[in-house]
Amino acid sequence: MIRTRFAPSPTGFVHVGSIYQTVIYYGFAKKNNGKFILRLEDTDKKRYKEGAEEALYRALEWIKIIPDEGPIYGGDYGPYVQSEVVKNGNRYKKYAYELLDKGIAYRCFCSSERLEKMREDQLKNKQQPKYDRTCLRLTEEEIQKKLDNNEKFVIRMKIPDNEYIEFEDLILGKISFYSNQIDDQVILKSDEYPTYHLGVVVDDHYMNITHVIRGPEWLPSTPKHVLLFKFFGWEIPKFAHTQLLRNENRSKMSKRKGDFSMEDLIALGYLPDAIFNFLALLANPNDKNIEIFDREYYINNFDLKKVPKTGPIFDTKKLLWMNGVYIRKLSIEELKNMIKPFISIDMSKKSDEYLEKSLQLIQERLKILSEADELLKFFFVRPEVKITERKDVVKDLINIVNEYANDDIMEQDIRKLAEKYGMKAGDVFMILRDIITGQSATPPIIPVIKVLGKEESIERLKVTIGE
RNA sequence: GGCCCCGUCGUCUAACGGUUCAGGACAUUGGAUUUUCAUUCCAGUAAUUGAGGGUUCGAAUCCCUCCGGGGUCACCA
Numbered sequence A: 001m002i003r004t005r006f007a008p009s010p011t012g013f014v015h016v017g018s019i020y021q022t023v024i025y026y027g028f029a030k031k032n033n034g035k036f037i038l039r040l041e042d043t044d045k046k047r048y049k050e051g052a053e054e055a056l057y058r059a060l061e062w063i064k065i066i067p068d069e070g071p072i073y074g075g076d077y078g079p080y081v082q083s084e085v086v087k088n089g090n091r092y093k094k095y096a097y098e099l100l101d102k103g104i105a106y107r108c109f110c111s112s113e114r115l116e117k118m119r120e121d122q123l124k125n126k127q128q129p130k131y132d133r134t135c136l137r138l139t140e141e142e143i144q145k146k147l148d149n150n151e152k153f154v155i156r157m158k159i160p161d162n163e164y165i166e167f168e169d170l171i172l173g174k175i176s177f178y179s180n181q182i183d184d185q186v187i188l189k190s191d192e193y194p195t196y197h198l199g200v201v202v203d204d205h206y207m208n209i210t211h212v213i214r215g216p217e218w219l220p221s222t223p224k225h226v227l228l229f230k231f232f233g234w235e236i237p238k239f240a241h242t243q244l245l246r247n248e249n250r251s252k253m254s255k256r257k258g259d260f261s262m263e264d265l266i267a268l269g270y271l272p273d274a275i276f277n278f279l280a281l282l283a284n285p286n287d288k289n290i291e292i293f294d295r296e297y298y299i300n301n302f303d304l305k306k307v308p309k310t311g312p313i314f315d316t317k318k319l320l321w322m323n324g325v326y327i328r329k330l331s332i333e334e335l336k337n338m339i340k341p342f343i344s345i346d347m348s349k350k351s352d353e354y355l356e357k358s359l360q361l362i363q364e365r366l367k368i369l370s371e372a373d374e375l376l377k378f379f380f381v382r383p384e385v386k387i388t389e390r391k392d393v394v395k396d397l398i399n400i401v402n403e404y405a406n407d408d409i410m411e412q413d414i415r416k417l418a419e420k421y422g423m424k425a426g427d428v429f430m431i432l433r434d435i436i437t438g439q440s441a442t443p444p445i446i447p448v449i450k451v452l453g454k455e456e457s458i459e460r461l462k463v464t465i466g467e
Numbered sequence B: 001g002g003c004c005c006c007g008u009c010g011u012c013u014a015a016c017g018g019u020u021c022a023g024g025a026c027a028u029u030g031g032a033u034u035u036u037c038a039u040u041c042c043a044g045u046a047a048u049u050g051a052g053g054g055u056u057c058g059a060a061u062c063c064c065u066c067c068g069g070g071g072u073c074a075c076c077a
Helices: A016-031 A052-062 A082-087 A091-102 A112-124 A140-148 A196-206 A216-232 A262-268 A272-283 A295-301 A316-329 A332-342 A352-365 A369-380 A391-402 A407-421 A425-437 A445-452 A454-465
Strands: A003-006 A035-038 A105-108 A154-157 A164-169 A173-178 A186-188 A211-214 A238-241
Touching: A003 A016, A003 A211, A016 A035, A016 A211, A016 A262, A016 A272, A016 A295, A052 A262, A082 A091, A082 A196, A091 A105, A091 A154, A091 A186, A091 A196, A091 A216, A154 A216, A164 A216, A164 A238, A173 A216, A186 A196, A196 A216, A216 A238, A262 A369, A272 A295, A272 A316, A316 A352, A332 A352, A332 A369, A352 A369, A352 A445, A369 A445, A391 A407, A391 A425, A391 A454, A407 A425, A407 A445, A425 A445, A425 A454, A445 A454
Parallel strands: A003 A035, A211 A238
Antiparallel strands: A105 A154, A154 A186, A164 A173
């Protein structure tokens, strides 16, 4: 059984980049009839943010990627929150000490000040910053003495010398690191919480994760994880590293620069299916040139080898287009339900049916739901009154509206009227449009009048000739 | 700086080493439909496949060098 996981740390907003990754974890698991698991890596108490967890659940629910197992989803491998594992027996500590006993890990008593100074010096001398193994050279007696003094310490893993650590990355292919390049990583902090590296390895093992798929920032630390799996004598999962979603200016997307979080996208009125399709297309382009597809198609055709090795750019223009495609696919009923939260104009005086009729006219003009307010406005609110310069034309228009029988006849009447005054039909339509809607770009004006009703339309016309 | 990864139109990408003077989509330009806008439809511009060397009868596809971009070097994940 294939098991993948999304293992974020709850530190703030949910970024689209994370969901891009998630679409991949989810797609791979589902394609293989496997399970997709959510695990919270909250071992850094300093970075924890209130509400971040909830935001995560909300985002996943919104885009309809529901984990098979996870904190609020249940499952046989819980707890799915690392801080809870620490509180329930702290298996990380147990395994860190196991390595200590085996001699493949050691206590480090160095202060953070010393470590920082060491790093600075190394950087100054153009050396790679790396722990200098001072504490590895401590004798048993020295260690015992420090322990007796209650000195704080961390546990570091001892990276073997002169070895190549290789693994097969399912996306990138064969990857190799030279062990002398790798730092003796801290695996257990002085507060007895694991660092990320110990945490993932232990939990991925405990949760039977078969495929560790994650962002590129983890590639350089993967050899440490491979080593840890070996040290423990555990089966090594398959690894696959994706790339980060990038900005239009090619840099990494981040919340700080005002890039999109899921909250932003939801507030702007993107549709969950459109966002899913868009991210899925970036995650797994196909050779059939099919771009608009549903989840089922995505899952059935998912291929890890097709996940791009380059960081796709989040192209807002294409997203906007795709969202429009999805909006046009909606039934009026669906559109009505989705759009309500985005509307601030007062619609209480009108019926649901009236709303539906107006939506019919603006549907193909909508790209994102938040535009609806502006496009719908004149159906609910009278435009600002301007006295017209063509009272003669408007008077005739009032008669035409008053005698409305059907769209075709009305259109013919307006064309005849244009002829009568020696005007272009388009110009007459424009006068009508301007008075009725107060806007220059609207749906065809005759259907608009039909929705507004004879009475309301005539009222709007009359006020412009001072009646 | 060391290490690792990546490099096809503006963007995302397609193309068993050979039906490719590189195909599609978005964007853009022009046109058709149209009462404006939008939708829809048609057509066009756009990559000598980052550069330079090889290998081969043949390279976007394989190899090397360089250049560019990204990631990473924490008691953060």
